[in-house]
Structures are given as structure tokens and as C-alpha cells.
Amino acid sequence: MNHTDRSEGGPRPTAASPSTERRQTIVFDAVSVVREGRTVLDGLSLTLTERRIGIVGRNGSGKSTLLKSLIGLVAPTEGTIIVDGRDSITDARAIRAVTGFLFQNPDNQIVFPIVAEDLAFGLKNHGFDRAQTAARVDAALDRLDIRALGRRRIHELSGGEKQLVALAGVLALGPKTVLFDEPTSQLDLHNRNRFRAVLAAMPEQAVVVAHDLELLDDFDRVLVIDAGRIVADDRPSRALALYRERSA
Amino acid sequence: MIGGIGADGASPLHRLPAGSKLAGLAVIATALFFVDVPAVLAIAAVIGGAAMLSTGRAPARLARDLALPGLAVVLVGLADVLLVDAATALVAVLRLAALLFFAQAVTLTTSTGELADTLERALVPFDRLGLLDAPRVALTLTLAIRFVPLIGAEIAAIREAQAVRGLAGHPVALAVPLIVRILVRAEEIADAIDARGFPPPRGPGILADRAAPSPAVPSEDLPHDHP
Numbered sequence: 001m002n003h004t005d006r007s008e009g010g011p012r013p014t015a016a017s018p019s020t021e022r023r024q025t026i027v028f029d030a031v032s033v034v035r036e037g038r039t040v041l042d043g044l045s046l047t048l049t050e051r052r053i054g055i056v057g058r059n060g061s062g063k064s065t066l067l068k069s070l071i072g073l074v075a076p077t078e079g080t081i082i083v084d085g086r087d088s089i090t091d092a093r094a095i096r097a098v099t100g101f102l103f104q105n106p107d108n109q110i111v112f113p114i115v116a117e118d119l120a121f122g123l124k125n126h127g128f129d130r131a132q133t134a135a136r137v138d139a140a141l142d143r144l145d146i147r148a149l150g151r152r153r154i155h156e157l158s159g160g161e162k163q164l165v166a167l168a169g170v171l172a173l174g175p176k177t178v179l180f181d182e183p184t185s186q187l188d189l190h191n192r193n194r195f196r197a198v199l200a201a202m203p204e205q206a207v208v209v210a211h212d213l214e215l216l217d218d219f220d221r222v223l224v225i226d227a228g229r230i231v232a233d234d235r236p237s238r239a240l241a242l243y244r245e246r247s248a
Numbered sequence: 249m250i251g252g253i254g255a256d257g258a259s260p261l262h263r264l265p266a267g268s269k270l271a272g273l274a275v276i277a278t279a280l281f282f283v284d285v286p287a288v289l290a291i292a293a294v295i296g297g298a299a300m301l302s303t304g305r306a307p308a309r310l311a312r313d314l315a316l317p318g319l320a321v322v323l324v325g326l327a328d329v330l331l332v333d334a335a336t337a338l339v340a341v342l343r344l345a346a347l348l349f350f351a352q353a354v355t356l357t358t359s360t361g362e363l364a365d366t367l368e369r370a371l372v373p374f375d376r377l378g379l380l381d382a383p384r385v386a387l388t389l390t391l392a393i394r395f396v397p398l399i400g401a402e403i404a405a406i407r408e409a410q411a412v413r414g415l416a417g418h419p420v421a422l423a424v425p426l427i428v429r430i431l432v433r434a435e436e437i438a439d440a441i442d443a444r445g446f447p448p449p450r451g452p453g454i455l456a457d458r459a460a461p462s463p464a465v466p467s468e469d470l471p472h473d474h475p
Contacts, residue, residue, distance in 0.1 A: 073439050093445070101443040108433055109440040111387075113394050117361035125445035151256060155397055169444070 022176040023205035024084040025049050031079035033065055040065045042228035054216035055209045056243050057225035063209040067179050071096050097126050100170030100178040106162035116150040119169045140172035160191025177205040184212045213240050257304045266362035269354045276350050280343050289342035296349030303356040317348055364390045383447050402429050
């Protein structure tokens, strides 16, 4: 059974991948999540393979739960989620090694008070030695052009800088996929634009929950979720138009 | 004091290994509690003060760092004067001041990562006996250092909001939203820590540098050329 309502035309085929592009196949098979008697996800079945996937919906519609369930932070009450052949619960650790998660509030994601130490935290957890960790921390900081922040204290950074540091911590692991939970909701216009540019340049697959609809304009596929069901699954122009219509 | 942890610098204390500094601090702290000669304690306090100043942190910032713990020392001294006598108060104040100065010198020159790693290594024997989980204890220390200032900021924000509503100084109006915010934050922090792969895989190499990636991560999925 498929709750998706993929309209004629469907998501456009993904453009030819650059050699550095990395992605996974994510399969939801009749996934339901019930929490405290409330159905948060309701029998979702879908396959995600595109490089850029957006998820929109009202507050409380199940977007963040869907995202968290991908890496086993939320267990399905029914059904299974398979990420590149691995079960989201029994193989959560292996999935998390190649699937990063950027939370809405970077302050809750950053564990160490110094930027470089925080980037090293995830690497240490995944078994990298000191030399590998140092090299990866530097490379991740360079990649986002924030090397100057390496020795800075987190509490001295702006919101935009914290978001980039949190993203650098994710990218340092070299994920195939990055999951973003409303990544621009706490950013000003300048930092939103900066974040968009970073996202556009990322070769990794990205699944993005957003209220900032412009962020999803050039995505490959957008899901509209309402009351735990996918009510639209289409290219951005169609899916976002439907979402705007439903939200009017 | 938390704000000053791991301040940048190149003093001799910065260059000392974290384990040596923490071991030295433990020895000094223990020794101080076997000494009750005011002159000796005063010398210790002076040496501790010198160590603190050698870190290169500006005296004004040191004064700010030590304001709260210093107040606690003064209160202890006052209580001793009132309840015991002035000589006992002098010994207590000198002892605590010396300890405070040495501890500040160590925390200023040791990063949170070094502190956590050292603590984790020190707790390995207890971990092996199954008495505790060393990585979790080290993470708890890190989280306390990282998030106590954030909770301070939450308190300030709630006080401001309640003052606008005419509830300034009302303890319940502060406590209830603070507890709710802390619980909500704690849930997301726990998720974030899980998402970042904690706890590290256990095994012989639990605390040693690992030459090879964790076997928990399929080798074909490990990143290669760039992060």
C-alpha cells in the first residue's frame, strides 16, 4: 500500500551524478509510529533515492519524527525502515556512521565548548584515531570556510556560525546522507543565504525538513506530510503549490 | 570558573599533559587538608596565585572567574568566625583559597577534551570492574561544562519574560518554565548525542587511539578521501 499521491509527471529524474556524489536508498515499508496514543506516522510506504528531498507540513504533522526514524532515534510501532539494506533499529549504529543529522537548534547538538573539540567528538565515537580525527576536523572546517572558528568557544559564536559548526561536525564523518531538521529556522537572511549556498554545493544526499519553502525550490522531490500521511509527493513546483493551497 | 576552561595560551602549564596537572592537583588538594599552619597555607595560596597568573589570563578576568567561588569561600570563613573562632576561619579560608587558585590554574590551561579524555582514562579500572561506564562519566562532565552556562542564559531569559508580565522574583514563575525548557532541551541533546554515534564501540581499544575504524561501521561505508 502506498499513501503517496504522486501526481502525473512525478519527481523529475535526477541529473547525472558527479563522481563524488554519495547517496543511499531509503525504504519505508508500511511504517507507523504511535506515541502516547497518538498516531504520528500512519502507514508510510515510500522509497527515497533522490539527491535532494524536501519534506514540508504543518507543525506536528510528523516531519521530524519521519526524519528521526531514519536513523533509529524513533522506532516504528509497525513496519520497517531500511537504509541501504540496513534496518533502522537493529543496524542503527552503522546507519548513523554514514547518515548525519543536523538538528534545528545547533546549541543542542554541539557537545563540547570548543569548536574543534566538538567536531572531534563524533569522529572519536566512530573509531577514528587522533591523526585521522585532526585531519578530518581541519578538512571539515576548510570545506565550510570556517577554519578561523576552530579554537573559538561555542558560546561566542553567532547562530549562523553555530549552525555551520554543527554541520561541519556532521560532514567530518563523511556521510552519504545528511538529514536536516528545519536548518534555517533560526537564521537571519544573510545566514540563510549562506546556508543555501553550502547546501547547494554539497555532494551528499540531503533530506530536508523545512518551513523555508524557497530552500526546496530546486530540489528533486518534495513530500507534503499531514497527520502522519504523505498527501503529496512530487517535484517542488507541484508539491509546494499544493502545500500552499492547503495552508491557505 | 567554567567560562575559563581551556583558555588559549602557551604558558608552561598549558604545555604540561592534562593527566600530570590533574594528578598534581589531586596531590596538592589532599596535602592541603593535612596542613593547618596558616603560614604554610598562605605560602600555598601565594604559589597557587602565581600559577594562576602564569597562565596569561588578565587579572580582571580572573577576578570575574573567581567571583562566585570566592564568595563561597568568604561565606565559609564568616560561618567559622561566627560558629568557631577566627583562627579556624583563617585556616579554612587560606586552605580553600589555595585550592581554588591551583584548580583555576589547571582548568585555565586544560581543554574540556583533555579533561574528558584524562578522566576517561583514569576511570578505566573502575569501568573494567563494571563499577561505572567511563565514557559516560566523561561525557557527563563535558555536558555539565557545556550546558551549565546555557542554563544560566535560560534563567536570564525567563526572568526577563516574567518581569515583563509583572512576575519578577516569583520563584514558581521561574522554576516551572525553566524545568520544562531543561527537559525539552535534554531530550534533544540526548537525541543529538545518539545521532553522533555515542557511545563509542567497546572493546580492547576503548580508550586507545584506534588505527582502524570501528568494526561497527562497515568498511565499505567509511569515508575515504575527504570528509
